[in-house]
Amino acid sequence: MRERLIRAVLALYPAAMRERYGDEIADLLARSHRPGHDLVDAARAGLTERAGALTWPHLRKAAKTVGMLIVVPVALGSCMVAAITVAVVAVGTISPAAPHGAVIVCQSLAAAPVALLARRWALRLGRSVLVAAPAVVVPAALGATILAMALGPAVVLPGDAVSDVLRSYGSAVAVWATALIGTALTANRVRTRFGARAAGWVAVVGAFVALELATITNVLASTDATHAPRGRALLWFPAAIGGLDDAVTEAAGVLPIMLTLCSVFTLVLTAALARRQATRAAPMPAA
Amino acid sequence: MSGLSELGRFSEPAVLILISLAGGPRHGYAMQDDIEDLAGERPGPGTLYGAIRRLEERGYIEALPETERRKPYRLTDAGRAALTAELERMRAVASTGLRRLAAA
Numbered sequence: 001m002r003e004r005l006i007r008a009v010l011a012l013y014p015a016a017m018r019e020r021y022g023d024e025i026a027d028l029l030a031r032s033h034r035p036g037h038d039l040v041d042a043a044r045a046g047l048t049e050r051a052g053a054l055t056w057p058h059l060r061k062a063a064k065t066v067g068m069l070i071v072v073p074v075a076l077g078s079c080m081v082a083a084i085t086v087a088v089v090a091v092g093t094i095s096p097a098a099p100h101g102a103v104i105v106c107q108s109l110a111a112a113p114v115a116l117l118a119r120r121w122a123l124r125l126g127r128s129v130l131v132a133a134p135a136v137v138v139p140a141a142l143g144a145t146i147l148a149m150a151l152g153p154a155v156v157l158p159g160d161a162v163s164d165v166l167r168s169y170g171s172a173v174a175v176w177a178t179a180l181i182g183t184a185l186t187a188n189r190v191r192t193r194f195g196a197r198a199a200g201w202v203a204v205v206g207a208f209v210a211l212e213l214a215t216i217t218n219v220l221a222s223t224d225a226t227h228a229p230r231g232r233a234l235l236w237f238p239a240a241i242g243g244l245d246d247a248v249t250e251a252a253g254v255l256p257i258m259l260t261l262c263s264v265f266t267l268v269l270t271a272a273l274a275r276r277q278a279t280r281a282a283p284m285p286a287a
Numbered sequence: 288m289s290g291l292s293e294l295g296r297f298s299e300p301a302v303l304i305l306i307s308l309a310g311g312p313r314h315g316y317a318m319q320d321d322i323e324d325l326a327g328e329r330p331g332p333g334t335l336y337g338a339i340r341r342l343e344e345r346g347y348i349e350a351l352p353e354t355e356r357r358k359p360y361r362l363t364d365a366g367r368a369a370l371t372a373e374l375e376r377m378r379a380v381a382s383t384g385l386r387r388l389a390a391a
Contacts (some may be wrong), residue, residue: 021336024315024358028332031316041331048296048337 002035009039012046014053066130069141073149076118076261080254083110104243111241111257118265126272134273135184140260143177146255166220169255172218178261179210184270191274199271208265210239215256223251291373300330300338301347305362305370308348314357315339342366 006029010022025042032038087110091098116136131137150169151162183206191199215237219228227247228236239245240252291298292304300322307313307321315335323329330338339360342348347366351359362370 017340021340025336027334027357028315028335032332038331038333038351042333045331045333045337049340 002030005039006030008044009046012043016053017049045159061130065131066141068125068129069131070145071140072118072121072265073142073145073258073262075121076111076114076265077149077258078253079114079117080111080257080261083114086110104249108241108243108257111260115261115264118261119268122265122268123272125151125277126269131269131273134270135188138266138269139177139180139184139262142266143173146258147173150255161253168218168221171221172214172255173259176210176214176263179213180207180263180266183207183210184267187267187271188274190276191271196271196275203267203271206258207267208237210263211259212257214259215240215252218253218255219248219251223247227251264283290369294338294341297334297338297341300334301342302370302373303330304335304338304342305347305366308360308362308366309370311352312359312360312361314354316357318360340383345369 006026009029010018010026011023013022029035029038029042084107087106088103091103091106095102147170150165150173183203185208187199187202192204212234216233219233219236220230220241228245228251232239236245236248236252237256239248240256243249291301294301303326304318305320306325307318310321313321315332319332320336321330339348341352345361345365346363347369348360348365351361
């Protein structure tokens, strides 16, 4: 336990300082008679060193990365709206009398090309940016942006729109972000021990669980049991995505699709960054 | 500001480290023990190595080869001069303060 805490505290230091004094600081922390006090002291000093090492290019790079993480949900949401519009117009043109369910299915299918786009952006970003603790930072940043996007229109609406959005979307996004952080961390660990294929399966299963939990949280907070029978809660995510249940689809809104796209983006990006980090950390082959 | 006072919050630990090393080379743990005896308070590892880094960067101390997996540090000539100047400044401040207290 103490070893893990020491590693976490040392991670706060800039790399150069960690390489130069890390072993010595770790030795003192391991032998400390007042570990709590000394861990806090080392963490505080690490943050001071980190702040002192920040330069203008570092700050600009960090701002660019944060900016991109904020832009991604907005861009994915815009692409999704465009794809849904195209799907609805196409269905209306081909078959004006198409049933409502068919329209909803076409809307959901429209998410597929956007998901491919999300994957492509994530792979591209994974080659160019560096994110500290990406398994935590990426889902948290995307979740915060999605919530801000949902709160934006609610602010100007009368009544309790803001508290309604916070109760339903806020809790759902928090559940999604927490579950996805767990998934990304577990996938990273599995990748190290069992390889990329096993990590991929962990990511897919974890993302599905995160989406199920988020949709259940959202629907529980926004619809009563008459419209959304609680016994079918595990079916709410597929029902919302596939338009199979009008009450659930209406209650969940666009959140399941947005979170699905952001899950694809997050897990592909964190995997790409973990691969890059592993490549950088690998020892150079002997000449 | 000049000398050790430019080290900000690390200036006091830096003086104590220099005083500790004035008695001979020491590694981090021995410095902590010595400073605790000297000042009555044990510096934490972060504070200690924050000050060590700054002193090493200014050439006031230098690392010696590792012994028993620990790296000792020693005072350089520049460090000795900086410590002498700082202690003389502190002595002048202290004697002025004491003289004023006695006169009051």
